Every structure is written in structure tokens, then in C-alpha cells.
Amino acid sequence: MPLWSRSIGKGFQTARRALPLVFLPFAFDFLMLYFYPLEAAAEASVEFALPVAFPSISQVYGQALGELPFFPLYAAPDMGQLTAPFLLLFLGIHSYVTAGYLGALEMTRLWGSPGRFFKSANVYFSRVFAFDALIAVILLVLEPFIMDTSSGLLLSLFILSALLLIIYFLFLTPFCVVVDDCALGMAFRKSVKMVSQAWKEVLSYCLAYAAITILASAAVILLLDLPFVGAPLSIGLYGLLGTALVASTLHLYDGLQPKEALPLPTPRPKVAEEVVPT
Numbered sequence: 001m002p003l004w005s006r007s008i009g010k011g012f013q014t015a016r017r018a019l020p021l022v023f024l025p026f027a028f029d030f031l032m033l034y035f036y037p038l039e040a041a042a043e044a045s046v047e048f049a050l051p052v053a054f055p056s057i058s059q060v061y062g063q064a065l066g067e068l069p070f071f072p073l074y075a076a077p078d079m080g081q082l083t084a085p086f087l088l089l090f091l092g093i094h095s096y097v098t099a100g101y102l103g104a105l106e107m108t109r110l111w112g113s114p115g116r117f118f119k120s121a122n123v124y125f126s127r128v129f130a131f132d133a134l135i136a137v138i139l140l141v142l143e144p145f146i147m148d149t150s151s152g153l154l155l156s157l158f159i160l161s162a163l164l165l166i167i168y169f170l171f172l173t174p175f176c177v178v179v180d181d182c183a184l185g186m187a188f189r190k191s192v193k194m195v196s197q198a199w200k201e202v203l204s205y206c207l208a209y210a211a212i213t214i215l216a217s218a219a220v221i222l223l224l225d226l227p228f229v230g231a232p233l234s235i236g237l238y239g240l241l242g243t244a245l246v247a248s249t250l251h252l253y254d255g256l257q258p259k260e261a262l263p264l265p266t267p268r269p270k271v272a273e274e275v276v277p278t
Helices: 003-017 019-035 080-111 117-147 153-170 173-180 184-197 199-223 230-256
Strands: none
Touching (some): 003 019, 003 080, 003 199, 019 080, 080 230, 117 153, 117 173, 117 184, 153 184, 173 184, 199 230
């Protein structure tokens, strides 16, 4: 069985043991409904996502014009001079939750039950926040060029392709931070190295991940059309699916790690035959 399919299978098994953690993406998205009500399903478009460390329905629900999937970055309301501090606060809360969630999910993968959320959040927060801030800056800088088709469709597609490549080579960074407790610079280098060296396994996994999220996106659009229960049901189901996908990426990362060679068995000394004089 190839690594990508084995990782996804193990990810769903891990998610069954980590059901309490599903509440975190559910609560995060449910809270965001009050600030960013979901649009009518008829206006949505099917989206896909690349692997991330924290699932959000924003990754698969058709985004409004000027927003991108792949990363749970919501457009801040117009708050004047408070817009930038609001974005930083939002990003900080998101990074803290991500650090605790990913650390607890890794403990589930290793030991079968969620570990300490707050301990993981406190240990990994600064590195996850720095990574999230970098991705957010890249998105904010490139997004106007992608959405502005007046400069040419080819240029927009080129920039979008560059953005996908950046995320593709760096998506393992938070997993390096949590699994191996790497410094951020080392995690960046390790992510690029692992994706480059094991490109067949990683590319196959990302394509499968994208296909799953496309199907999830179509299901979310249909479910959101249901009155009253549509939004909570969609958020809950994607929280469960997204947790399985994050766990799958943890298993993928573990499978990409070089395995230590087992020591060769030491040959047993031969017993010298005693020569009996005749």
C-alpha cells in the first residue's frame, strides 16, 4: 500500500480516538459565523485545499471575491486604525489554538488519547504564530495580483501557481515544529528537503488531499442549503473530516522520516573444540 493511502487510512483511525479535539475547529468556525455569515449556497463555488495544520470550513467553502482558500484567513471588517491590531489578535488566537490542537493530535497518534492542549499551545505557539504570520503576509501581498484580472489572466495564473508552490513546499513546517520540536528555521529547511526528496509520495498525498476536499466542498455547499441545521451540520462534519486529514498529514510526516537502521546482530563466538590427546 502506498504511503499516501496508508497515511489517510491511519488518519481516520486516529480521528476516531481524538473526537474531543473535533470541538476546536467546530467552535472556531461556529464563532466566526457571527462575524462572517456564510453566503447563499447558490453563490458558492467548489474549492480545494492543500494540507494545513488546523481545519476550517473556509478552506472548502466557496470564498467571496477577494478571498482565497488554502488557509483560514478571514477578511477583517473595516475598523479604521484598529484593523491591523484586530488581524494580529485573530492570527494570534488562531495560532495558539492550532499549536495546542496539533500537539494534542500528535499525542493521540502516539499514545491513543489526546495530550495536554495548553502545554502544547504554550510550547509551540511562538513558532506556529511566526509561520502563520508569514503565510498571511504572502497571501495578503499576492492576493490583489491574483484577483485583479485587468493585468492579464496569464499573470494571475502565474502568481497563483507560485503561491501554490510556496504552500506546497512549506506545508510540513508546523508538523516539523510539533513532531520534532524543531526551531522554525530548521523546520522550514526540513519541510523543503522532505517535499523535494520524497516528491512522489508527497505529490500523491497532496493530490488525494485536494480530491477529498473538493468532494467535501461540494457536500458542504449542498448541506448549507438546508434550513436551520445546514451550517452547524456542515461545520461539524468538516471538523471531523478535517481532523482526520490533519492526522493523516502527521502520519505522512512520520512515514517520510528516515528510519534508523537496526544494528546488525553480533556474531556469536565459536566454541573452540577441545583437542583430546590420544
